[in-house]
Amino acid sequence: MSTRPGLEDLTVFRIEVAEGVATVFMDRAPVNAQNGVFREEVMRVFDVLHDSDEVRAIVLTGAGKTFSAGADLRDRPDVTKRGAYPRHSRAVRGGFDCVMECAKPVIAAVNGAAIGAGCVLALVCDVVLVAEDAFMAMTEVDVGLAGGVKHVLRHFGQSDARMFLMTARRLHGPDLYRMNVASGCYPKAELLPAAQAMAREIAGKVPLAVEAAKRAFTLNEYMPLHEGYVYEQTQTAALAKTEDTKEALAAFAEKRKPVFKGR
Template identity: 85%
Template sequence: MPGLEDLSVLRVEVAEGVATVTIDRPPVNAQNGVFRDEITRVFDVLHESEEVRAIVLTGAGKTFSAGADLRDRPDAAKRGAFPRHSRGVRAGFDCVMECGKPVIAAVNGAAIGAGCVLALVCDIILVAEDAFMSMTEVEVGLAGGVQHVLRHFGQSDARMFLYTARRLSGVELHRMRVASGCYPKAELLAVAQAMAKDIAGKAPLAVAAMKRAFTLCEYMPLHEGYRFEQTQTAALAKTEDTKEALAAFAEKRKPVFRGR
């Protein structure tokens, strides 16, 4: 794909409006500076790619991502090392949340620490039955992930998860409503790609507006958030895609969207 020819730890494939991004950094898809640079670049490019309307993020092999590569930790004795490192870590998550295309996490295996957070910043989470999530920071004398965990877990479950570093299986994550679906590992990627293809078939401007609303309204008061959503609907009503969608509905045919 143009702009993504020289990747070393990520693979990107595009078909039928869906980009599948695969973390491929053996043995456990740990996240280091190269990973963070590449994922930021990948999602920035996909954000602006008209041929991509939805994204699936998954891991190669048996692991989604085992988290931060501890060999890549900043030296606490060096001034400025931690702020610079932390900024890069945030960018590696923010690029997924800020991407204008919906992102489905296909959690195929262990998602630990930063790997767990990477799944939690996606729009939709699907898990393999034998996958698991774990936040192990308290076991290595660190802390982090509270804000992202609280977006998906209830208060008691979030505290249990973070205080104990317990592994939560795909089945448990689905039961706790952290994941939208739990599937045999052999079926997971196909299910995620089919869901992404379904999203890619919807009016792209409307989907983009919906994602903006999710991102911006999450911490807004109800009145202000809903008012923002209404401005999106009013703007969409003037687009060619919305007019095409309404005409196709009336004529009982499949719409043809052009993103304008």
């Protein structure tokens, strides 16, 4: 997969593909800190996977002991240069938006520290799974910066979000599971297999229907109930005409495993 067009020269990411699942490893030692190269590559990776028919679900995790320790503070924009911050901020958003906009569901397997931008990168995934000894932290208040509130509020309750951001506390796997931020909490050795098993489960569903569900989650987040449900119904009507939906219904009736073609 790493040799396919657009991904030949990756330096801080590794990709493995099996059974319809792409496992994406952030691999920038020692702590997978995010710099300009990291952001450029994460956008390329998720854009290519977006268009890869053989990939139906994605697992994102960190190589080594860390998920991602956040932004590389050695790569901050020069405040004396005009336009440096808008350009930097646009790149940072792009590194998160590519995950949210990827048509394929993305499962974060948080294997270690997920701090600042690393925490946000986990939170923009569709499903969050954590290791028992992993933790999330938003440390911006410790270093005089700000950011991440909106993404945190998508997963945390109001009081927990404020506590999390204003104290910069570390919240470990069991805490994140208790707060409903994570859908599962596992011993570290079991985390990646569990994430890949869930991804394979998703990959076995009707591909266009899964993509429609992800699209609906993204759009419906800010829609009123009525408009959101109307949108979903238009998706159902469109899916009903596709070959894969007809195959899924036929396979169900015939008690056999469906064969999907992505159309």
